[in-house]
Amino acid sequence: MNHLKSLYTAGSKSALTLSLIPFLILSGCQKAPDVAQQKAAQPTPTPKPEPQAHVFVDEAMLAKPYAVIGGTVQNVGKERLEKLSVQVELRRRADSGVETREVKVDPADLEPGAQGKFSLKVLSEEWSGSRVVGVKRGAGAEEVAFKSMPGAKRPPERMKDNIIIVKTPSKKKSGGDDFINTPDNPYSVP
Known part of the structure; x- marks a missing residue:
């Protein structure tokens, strides 16, 4: 009886193996996707433009109840930048929402190598953080790489x-009677 059981289990194992072989053969015959097609399908990254301005963002200055957000814009490009403004993103304390404000640069027109300052005064109770998200120039508000x-x-x-002067209590002058329980004055604990 044991001999028949072992033949049956061996037969079922071999039948299972034989039934899987055609699937393995068919899966190996499939054509692999072409590498050239995959590269063509991926968008080519566009190189970042050379920055025309450097924005030096100062740490927020506290002037209670306000916070003054500001910094310096330097023209590092080869052409003149006119009517510059800086976009500052503010984060609300209440709901963590964001709001973008446009701040004018003074002076608004910068020659190559020149610098201009910007400043924004906000209530520090309403806003928890800020960051510079853009620089624009001209009447058409053209984006400037920065x-x-x-x-x-x-x-x-x-x-x-x-x-603050803190007065400490003065020590009592002792006449040598600092010890209460001595052989001359035994003290009994009730």
């Missing part, structure tokens, strides 16, 4: 010069 870099650091906050 590179954002850290600017001036915030100066350390000054502490008020309040001097």
Whole structure:
């Protein structure tokens, strides 16, 4: 009986193996996708344009209840940039939503190598953060390629010069009677 069981299990294993062989052969015969077609299907990345301006973003200055967001724009291109403005994205404290504001650069026209400043005053209670998202020029608001870099650091906050004098209680003058429980004055604990 055991001999028949082993023949049956061996036969079922070989039948299973034989039934899988045609599937393996057919899957190996399929043509692999062409590498050239895959490369053609992928969009070619466009190179980033050379920046025409460097934006140095200063750390926000606190002037209670306001925060002053500002920085410097430097023209590093070969042509004059006219009617410049900087787009600043502000993040709300309440719902983490964003709002974009356009800030004029002073002076608005920059020759190659020249610098201009921008500044925006917002309530610090309403906004939690900011970042520069764009630079525009001209009446048509044409985008200018820029590179954002850290600017001036915030100066350390000054502490008020309040001097607090704490009076410590004076020690009692002892006449040598500091010890209560001595052989001369035994003290019993009830």
